[in-house]
Amino acid sequence: METEGFAANRQKEFIYNLVVSQGDITPYGSASFINYIRWYGIARDALLQWRNVGFDDSLKTVIETRVLYCNIQYKREAMLQDEIIIKVNASNIKSDSFDLLFTLIRRDNALLVSLGKQSISFRNIKTSKLVKLPEKLAKDTLKIIEVDEESMLFSY
């Protein structure tokens, strides 16, 4: 039956997969929180690949992604060779900034490993000024995976 409200199959996300490797783990045998931050960064940049998302050619070499705020929540350990799925959603999309929400789960049992959030903008490194989000980025990349953070199952 058609519904007007929330339906799980309408929720889109960007997905990045990785395997916990030898260099990620501590003497406890699990990955440290430092790696969670690194993994978020890899997933973020895989999503954005901003050189191809609508920035003017003249700006491509002078724009830098800025993460002004970053939060991670540790929920469960990630062990060596665990396969991890990173789901990425966007929220709070404004003219010159947006948030990314990260959900890390273990592939084999779908257990939640971590939640994360980053507030992102783009800055011209020559002028230090914020750069407006290209329409193509907002429309073709972020809007597709946009969620209402308040209505999410988890608190990021």
Add this chain to the structure above:
Amino acid sequence: MGEFRTNFRVYFEDLSPAGIVHLEKIAEWISMTREEALKAACNTYYMSIMENPVKMFTTNLSINIIDSVQWTDNITAILSTSNIKKISFEINVDFNNYKNNQNIIRSKLKVVFVDWNTKKFTPVPEEVKDVALRYLKKR
């Protein structure tokens, strides 16, 4: 109450083209600062951390980047604690640029203690709590 301080130098690979310290490096500095503070003030727990069944885990970490730095700048990390509870407390690590004492990064971790044998939360060990109280600061 006191604070714990330690220093870092900004290396070439730590920086983006705009002079922003990479998030991974900041997280590493936070972890190193916490270890140095434990080692300096609570050496017994620090040295037994591998065999001790009571393990410290970071359950939440926030990082706010406030300003850029330059290659070779010296950075002072200032550690304090807050919100000390039965099984957890918060560790606050601020980073200041030594040359102008400007705050460039603020961060906060929440740590909890877990008994590795039972996998259950356990009270903050007394010797660690003493250290947390020593660095307690209202924010």
